[in-house]
Amino acid sequence: MKKRITYEIHGQIERNSYFRIGKALVRIEFTGGAMNSTGVYPAQYTTDNALFQRAIENSEAFKKGEIKRGHVEILNETSAQPSVEEPCDESTSFPEVTNMQQARALLMAEPYNCTLGELQNKAAVKGIALAKGISFPNWL
Numbered sequence: 001m002k003k004r005i006t007y008e009i010h011g012q013i014e015r016n017s018y019f020r021i022g023k024a025l026v027r028i029e030f031t032g033g034a035m036n037s038t039g040v041y042p043a044q045y046t047t048d049n050a051l052f053q054r055a056i057e058n059s060e061a062f063k064k065g066e067i068k069r070g071h072v073e074i075l076n077e078t079s080a081q082p083s084v085e086e087p088c089d090e091s092t093s094f095p096e097v098t099n100m101q102q103a104r105a106l107l108m109a110e111p112y113n114c115t116l117g118e119l120q121n122k123a124a125v126k127g128i129a130l131a132k133g134i135s136f137p138n139w140l
Contacts, residue, residue, distance in 0.1 A: 002075040005046070006070035007047075015043050019055040021052075030045045046110045048110075
């Protein structure tokens with residue numbers, strides 16, 4: 001069973017962290033955080049690579065609580081990533097999204113990889129989410 005896990009570093013907008021994998025040292029960029037009038041959003045890194053997940057979860061920063069698990073998505077064994085060309089048959093629901101900043105952050109992360117230019121206003125964010133089969137039931 002393959003998982004796509006989003007890791008979060010609360011209180012930081014961006015952070016480069018180094019993790020040891022065997023003898024190699026791997027740099028992972030946590031990005032997408034924000035501090036504004038609506039709140040503080042953590043820097044995030046999303047991966048479905050089991051090796052990176054193990055390296056992050058065995059790190060001192062994770063054990064101390066600096067890095068935390070966010071959203072965990074179970075992936076289908078036959079296809080790790082949904083096809084972008086084909087619309088999804090079933091809507092993926094994200095009830096934890098309650099405002100436009102959170103919706104943008106989700107759409108800019110893997111696997112959707114939208115650009116900020118595509119997500120300039122509420123109508124654009126909702127349109128792209130609809131096209132990708134995503135729903136935000138707690139955001140009006």
